[in-house]
Amino acid sequence: MLTTIDSLGSLSGRRVIVRCDLNVPLSDGVITDDGRIRAALGTLNELIHAGARVVVISHLGRPAGVPDTQFSLAPVAQRLSELLGKPVVFASDTVGTAAASAVANLGDGDIALLENLRFNAGETSKSKDERAGFAKRLAELGDSFVSDGFGVVHRDQASVVELAEILPHAAGRLIESELQILEQLTTKPEKPYTVVLGGSKVSDKLGVIEHLLPQVDSLLIGGGMMFTFLAAQGNAVGASLLEADQLDVVRGYLDEAERLGVQIVLPTDVVVASGFAADAQHDVKSVESMEDTPWGSTGIGLDIGPATSANFASIIEKSRTVFWNGPMGVFEFPTFANGTRAIAEALTRVDGLSVVGGGDSAAAVRTLGFSDSSFGHISTGGGASLEFLEGKRLPGLEVLGWQ
Ligand code: ADP
Numbered sequence: 023m024l025t026t027i028d029s030l031g032s033l034s035g036r037r038v039i040v041r042c043d044l045n046v047p048l049s050d051g052v053i054t055d056d057g058r059i060r061a062a063l064g065t066l067n068e069l070i071h072a073g074a075r076v077v078v079i080s081h082l083g084r085p086a087g088v089p090d091t092q093f094s095l096a097p098v099a100q101r102l103s104e105l106l107g108k109p110v111v112f113a114s115d116t117v118g119t120a121a122a123s124a125v126a127n128l129g130d131g132d133i134a135l136l137e138n139l140r141f142n143a144g145e146t147s148k149s150k151d152e153r154a155g156f157a158k159r160l161a162e163l164g165d166s167f168v169s170d171g172f173g174v175v176h177r178d179q180a181s182v183v184e185l186a187e188i189l190p191h192a193a194g195r196l197i198e199s200e201l202q203i204l205e206q207l208t209t210k211p212e213k214p215y216t217v218v219l220g221g222s223k224v225s226d227k228l229g230v231i232e233h234l235l236p237q238v239d240s241l242l243i244g245g246g247m248m249f250t251f252l253a254a255q256g257n258a259v260g261a262s263l264l265e266a267d268q269l270d271v272v273r274g275y276l277d278e279a280e281r282l283g284v285q286i287v288l289p290t291d292v293v294v295a296s297g298f299a300a301d302a303q304h305d306v307k308s309v310e311s312m313e314d315t316p317w318g319s320t321g322i323g324l325d326i327g328p329a330t331s332a333n334f335a336s337i338i339e340k341s342r343t344v345f346w347n348g349p350m351g352v353f354e355f356p357t358f359a360n361g362t363r364a365i366a367e368a369l370t371r372v373d374g375l376s377v378v379g380g381g382d383s384a385a386a387v388r389t390l391g392f393s394d395s396s397f398g399h400i401s402t403g404g405g406a407s408l409e410f411l412e413g414k415r416l417p418g419l420e421v422l423g424w425q
């Protein structure tokens with residue numbers, strides 16, 4: 023049973039540390055999608071109204087365990103303050119004197135955000151002792167702990183696991199609602215059930231396929247990982263993303279899918295570009311002729327082609343349950359956003375449950391102008407939701423009593 027906020031008793035006047043996932047995309051210090059901050063508001067407002075002294079902690083990006091200004095949470099503090107409609111005190115360190123004094127000065131119903139957790143090597147250390155050491159210093163700043171960073175519950179990290187081992191703890195409302203939706207996907211999803219995978223974390227996501235195959239009717243593959251599949255089928259993929267050491271593994275998935283009667287649907291055409299740039303020259307090519315362009319083997323596939331988009335869309339629209347993780351192409355460049363847009367559009371037409379998961383996937387649908395309400399659910403966690411669907415044990419949920 024997941025321990026929830028209700029079990030923490032009266033929080034008035036108490037210091038409550040809240041682990042959020044405020045890892046938003048930034049471009050030159052400007053937040054390009056504030057979805058993860060908005061997703062945190064429910065829990066934070068509830069705690070504020072309960073009179074708690076709220077201490078928010080989060081990571082941003084992947085700094086190397088030391089302070090690095092490009093990964094500062096300062097812009098997030100400002101946006102959080104705007105969205106809450108009240109001041110958010112920003113502490114320029116996580117467990118140092120700035121954090122201690124920010125917390126000491128909080129009144130009931132006040133809120134502070136501490137600087138990036140990952141400016142401290144203990145947060146992501148491989149050593150449990152080092153993580154516990156850092157968690158102990160964090161724990162000095164609070165009386166209770168609310169874990170609400172769904173995007174990190176699959177991580178063995180100090181602010182996710184060890185902190186919960188020290189302080190009285192509970193899951194926040196975001197984690198509760200994410201789990202409610204994901205459970206619908208794992209317990210008797212309405213069929214046909216389609217999973218769409220893309221994005222750039224190829225090796226991370228290839229492993230998911232093995233676990234998903236027995237559960238789904240169709241698996242659609244786009245984004246960076248499509249090239250490992252296309253290469254496994256003997257196609258030349260130029261300079262596109264390719265995990266050469268995974269070719270045999272991928273061939274194994276294709277065989278396994280056939281045995282199970284599941285269709286793995288691969289692109290039939292690709293948008294090949296002269297280079298990795300917003301203004302690169304580009305051409306739509308069949309998957310057999312990706313190197314048949316003026317750029318030859320230096321051409322790079324940056325999106326699925328229009329025929330593939332149409333095929334994927336028609337499979338998605340006929341499904342009753344759809345889970346999508348990973349953009350179909352480099353949507354950050356408008357020229358290569360068409361595949362991602364077509365898939366997003368198809369999801370909005372699903373008669374049943376449609377779920378978008380993943381930081382970049384969520385950012386993609388919002389920057390392409392879709393409203394959150396067009397989908398059944400937009401999950402704040404990509405890796406976390408995939409691992410949940412795989413049936414893996416998630417350390418950040420186990421520590422909260424989830425089984
Ligand atoms: P999510 O955060 O939703 O889980 P990922 O982090 O795995 O997704 O991947 C998102 C990134 O994948 C985007 O920044 C996008 O530009 C990139 N991407 C998609 N298709 C390709 C491709 N063909 N080549 C390179 N990068 C790609």
Ligand code: MG
Nearest residue numbers: 380381382404
């Ligand atoms: Mg991502």
